[in-house]
Amino acid sequence: xxxxxxxxxxxxxxxxxIKKGKRKLEDALVENSMDIDESTPKRKKNKQRVLLLSSRxxxxxxxxxxxxxxxxxxxxxxxxxxxxxSQLHLLPELADxxxxxxxxxxxxxxHEDLYLWAAKTPNGPSIKMHVQNIHTMDELKLTGNCLxxxxxxxxxxxxxxxxxxxxxxxxxxxxxxxxxxxxxxAKPFIDHVLTFCMLDNKIWFRNFxxxxxxxxxxxxxxxxxxxxxxxxxxxxxxxxxxxxxxxATVFANPEFVSxxxxxxxxxxxxxxxxxxxxxxxMERHERREVRRREEDELAVRKVFA
Numbered sequence: 001x002x003x004x005x006x007x008x009x010x011x012x013x014x015x016x017x018i019k020k021g022k023r024k025l026e027d028a029l030v031e032n033s034m035d036i037d038e039s040t041p042k043r044k045k046n047k048q049r050v051l052l053l054s055s056r057x058x059x060x061x062x063x064x065x066x067x068x069x070x071x072x073x074x075x076x077x078x079x080x081x082x083x084x085x086s087q088l089h090l091l092p093e094l095a096d097x098x099x100x101x102x103x104x105x106x107x108x109x110x111h112e113d114l115y116l117w118a119a120k121t122p123n124g125p126s127i128k129m130h131v132q133n134i135h136t137m138d139e140l141k142l143t144g145n146c147l148x149x150x151x152x153x154x155x156x157x158x159x160x161x162x163x164x165x166x167x168x169x170x171x172x173x174x175x176x177x178x179x180x181x182x183x184x185x186a187k188p189f190i191d192h193v194l195t196f197c198m199l200d201n202k203i204w205f206r207n208f209x210x211x212x213x214x215x216x217x218x219x220x221x222x223x224x225x226x227x228x229x230x231x232x233x234x235x236x237x238x239x240x241x242x243x244x245x246x247x248a249t250v251f252a253n254p255e256f257v258s259x260x261x262x263x264x265x266x267x268x269x270x271x272x273x274x275x276x277x278x279x280x281x282m283e284r285h286e287r288r289e290v291r292r293r294e295e296d297e298l299a300v301r302k303v304f305a
Contacts, residue, residue: 047101047180048075048101048102048175048176048178048180048183049075049076049077049098049099049100049101049102049183050073050075050076050077050100050102050103050104050176051076051077051079051091051094051095051098051100051102051103051104051121052066052069052070052073052076052077052078052079052104053078053079053080053081053082053091053094053103053104053105053106054066054081054082054105054106054107054108055081055082055085055105055106055107055108056081056082056083056085056108057108057109058081058106058108058114059108059112061134061136061139062106062108062114062134064136064137064138064139065106065134065136065231065233066078066106068136068137068230068231069104069231071148072152072192072194072207073176073177073179074149074151074179074183074184074185074186074187075179075180075183075184075185075186076104077098077100079094079098082094082105085107088105088117088245088246089245089246091103091105091117091119091121091244091245092119092121092122092244092245095121095122096121096122100121101120101121101175102118102119102120102121102175102176103117103118103119103121103244104116104117104118104176105117105119105245106131111259111260111263113130113259113260114130114131114134115128115129115130115131115238116128116129116130116131116235117129117245118172118173118176119172119244119245120172120175120244121244122244123243123244124241124242124243124244124247125168125172125240125241125242125243125244125247125250126240126241126243126244126245126246126247127168127169127172127237127239127240127241128237128238128239128240128241129203129235129236129237129238130235130236130238130256130259131233131234131235132233132234132235132236133232133233133234134231134232134233135230135231135232135233136230136231137229137230137231139230140228140230140231140232142227142228142229142230143227144192144207144208144209144227144228144229144230145209145229146191146192146209146229147187147191149185149186149187150186150187150189150190150191150192151179151181151183151186151187151189151190152177152179152190152191152192152193152194152207153190153192153193153194154173154174154177154178154194154196155193155194155195155196156170156173156195156196157195157196157197157198159197159198159199160196160198164251165237165240165250165251166198168240168250168251169203169237169240170196173196177194190210191209191210192207192208192209192210192229193207193208193210193226194206194207195207195208201236201237201253201255202234202235202236203234203235203236203237204232204234204235205231205232205233205234205235206228206232207228207229207230207231208226208227208228208229209226209227209228209229210224210226211223211224211225211226211227212224236253236256237251237253237256238252238253238256239251239252239253
């Protein structure tokens with residue numbers, strides 16, 4: 001019995017000594033962390049969250065594009081369709097309800113016209129763009145592939161640093177398409193690149209997978225290459241507003257022509273062709289009447305009447 005009591009007392013003494021050592025170690029760590037905090041600045045946390053939604057009237061291709069963007073951006077929160085296209089002031093409130101500080105809003109118009117709003121909520125700015133040449137992942141059938149939820153490198157062309165509106169667009173796109181390291185459903189590695197290129201005052205979007213080995217030689221040396229995944233689309237900037245979906249116009253694209261204006265011009269051209277054809281028919285009929293000879297008394301129609 002005495003031996004058992006001695007063993008218990010020795011165990012208690014060892015545990016108390018270990019606790020004292022842990023306390024000293026924790027105090028030392030706290031002191032060192034305080035010194036580090038005082039000497040080095042705190043690192044900012046990237047807390048970007050994006051609300052993704054659309055208006056009524058979107059087609060199946062537009063829905064597939066939204067699903068592809070949701071798969072590429074794990075920090076996106078998707079909401080139901082917005083009923084009214086004229087009440088855009090509701091979008092900042094919806095973003096606030098979903099605890100999002102960015103908004104991607106797809107606005108569908110007649111004749112399958114699609115417009116994209118990219119905005120910083122609730123104070124702005126916001127960019128309105130026309131979406132063209134949409135190709136989804138399922139439609140392209142490309143060989144590239146990336147893990148769902150992985151983070152992507154956002155890459156911009158050097159043309160984005162040449163003008164003020166391009167720099168502003170680059171900043172907004174960086175906040176929206178740059179996935180934070182601590183985002184929900186985000187994987188802790190990077191395996192694809194999101195590229196934005198400027199050509200003819202249009203923004204071309206492409207998504208590439210990063211391959212570190214040659215597919216034909218999997219056991220060969222490291223060889224970094226890019227393989228396109230999709231989706232593809234082209235954005236034409238229309239206006240940049242100071243606020244979120246409202247406010248003063250900061251930039252207006254003078255080269256943008258509305259699709260409705262283009263369709264009206266095509267209709268007028270077809271109408272002009274029809275009018276010219278009818279005028280030619282009338283002139284031909286008048287020439288025939290003028291050149292027609294008068295019938296004499298021995299004409300066949302008069303003799304055998």
